Amino acid sequence: MTRLKVKIGKIKLKNPVMAASGTFGYAKEFEELVHLGEIGAIITKTITLNPRQGNFMPRICETSAGMLNAIGLQNEGIDDFIKEKMPYLSKIGSPIIVSMSGNNIDEFFILARRLDKVKNISGIELNISCPNIKSKGLVAQDAKETYEVVKAVRKVTNKTIITKLSPNVTDIVEIAESAESAGSDAVSLVNTFLGMAIDIDTRKSKLSNITGGLSGPCIKPIAVRMVYEVSKNINIPVIGIGGIMNSDDAIEFMLAGAAAIQVGTANFIEPGICGKIVKGIEAYLKKHKIEKIEDIVGNLKI
């Protein structure tokens, strides 16, 4: 399996398949169903400084080949995370990347400073792109704010920083460049697309939050295009996310320029999907006589 090894920042992964934030809980939820150690890296549900209740119900709704969610970053806060979740996560044997989000730069700074001191955390994913929290806009919708948040976090940690980008922007390349110049080790894209669905009988939105984040196979072509555009323009690794359901989808993202990928919505449907994708990628490399995974990254024929 050595041909599947990849490196993102300082993190050495045994394969490029990661479980995406918000779709894998804190891994323990999957312990009876999945061999957790075979996943390239596990990205936790986003944590915040203080506990968050999340949004009212309904929080999810299925759409054509996808789903909308407006969970609202429900979590117990960083203290609970370090005390209650980390001991289990530390034992898994796969790199643990902690997704975190703040209401302002100070919160990002404090969270990063605390996580920096926690052993067994390999990296931090900056969730600056969750569409389901009430604020004027997302950090990831503003190049300057993105720069400032990444810069603040960079000051207090040497752990690998992955900046998770929003697709709800005019020019995602500009935001990716900001993250890179502020010292991010990698970018992951895309978070969910802002979407909406209405029950025509009740004339109500199918989500209490009115709008939500769209994920699943329906967003894949747009996500592939964004990965392609971003990876051409920056020099740090791009992690592809968006509707990956199988190894073919994963390889498509890698050909578009993703050095690694994250599996999100598919974890809900098939808990063992990450492991299956790893096997599928390996079979593809063998079939095409490709020695190492890097050789397909961005290797699109034009």
Place this chain on the structure above:
Amino acid sequence: MKDIKAKILSNKKVSHAYYNMSLDAPYIARAAKPGQFVQIKCSDSMEPLLRRPFSIHRLKAKGSRLEGIEILYEVVGKGTKSLSKKREGEFLDVMGPLGSGFSLHRPLSLEPRAIIIAGGIGAAPLVYLAEELKKNKIKTIVLIGAKTKGFILCEKDFKKVTSEVYVSTDDGTYGCKGFVSKLFRKILKTTESKFETVVYVCGPAGMLRCIADICRERNFECQESMEEKMACGIGACLGCVVETKSGNKLVCKDGPVFDAKELIW
């Protein structure tokens, strides 16, 4: 819990939009408790995309060997429509058993009595429960509520377990006329109260609320099985929360069965 490929042993229409499917799933049958559920992938395509939760209707045994489970479902949307078209011999991805389930045993000062209240398709998990209560020799009364005569579910199944089965229909076409909560009050008036009563309920939200209120008045323990749309079914997505006195709980993992006293309506 496991995610298995289960062979469909049968998939038959019961009445109207109600279907019964039995699945070859010995592991799930052995591990299951009444009130637990399974997540089934109803289609191989991306439409519908997510699995659908179904409570375990009863266990299926061949002689003394547990062979699998039955689910009782109503065709209401894309997932159940797709499921209704599946044939015997086909395989489905079935994950389970999931969730907490009903609790049958507790220290009692008086003789125990169970009152099961089923509203519409809410009968599904309660047949399994009734069978387990019988095994535990607990006196059981069953109340079934339905919109109209043709929609009454599982009357025969419950009658195999207990002689005390009462039915109400909203339109009075069968049994007592009115909601099952009305029937519940009536039954309580006419039965002795020398028992320690536990009420087990599954049905529409309005009904759960009514029954919870009555149980509070009488100081009965009331275990309610909730229904909610789910994505993962294992506590990862946080899409199915219910507000309780001790904060947000997950219907899929902390539930689907909750102590009615804990719920905030």
